[in-house]
Amino acid sequence: MPRVKRGTSHVKRRKNILARTKGMMWGRKSKIKLAKTAAVKAGANAYRDRRAKKRLNRGLQNIRINAAARDAGTTYSKLIGDLKKRNIALDRKVLSELAAKHPNIFKNVIRA
Numbered sequence: 001m002p003r004v005k006r007g008t009s010h011v012k013r014r015k016n017i018l019a020r021t022k023g024m025m026w027g028r029k030s031k032i033k034l035a036k037t038a039a040v041k042a043g044a045n046a047y048r049d050r051r052a053k054k055r056l057n058r059g060l061q062n063i064r065i066n067a068a069a070r071d072a073g074t075t076y077s078k079l080i081g082d083l084k085k086r087n088i089a090l091d092r093k094v095l096s097e098l099a100a101k102h103p104n105i106f107k108n109v110i111r112a
Contacts, residue, residue: 061096068099072110079110088112 014032020042021028021035028038066076074082083090088109090098098106 058092061092064096064099065092068103068106069110071103072107074110082110086112 017032017035017039018029020039023029024035024038027034029035062076065079069076069079090109095106095109098109
């Protein structure tokens with residue numbers, strides 16, 4: 001029985017790592033040892049920042065709602081409490097879209 005040669009899988013693994021670091025600078029795009037650590041670190045940063053982006057957008061949505069609410073003569077907390085009392089189940093993402101792009105509709109929702 002002949003021995004198993006693993007050259008193809010070794011090359012495939014290296015090509016995959018170098019494909020993930022394509023566009024990086026200096027040795028990180030071409031040297032396998034640097035590329036491996038760069039790819040792992042880039043993946044970790046991407047994972048973390050996908051969550052950070054959501055966090056940032058939620059804060060921005062609250063700021064937009066508060067600004068539009070104050071233009072209408074109320075505050076964020078009073079607006080949210082009032083909407084809950086009246087069983088208006090619009091989430092903050094939709095409310096911020098209305099506040100930013102359709103202020104007249106937002107004011108109608110507040111008054112309704």
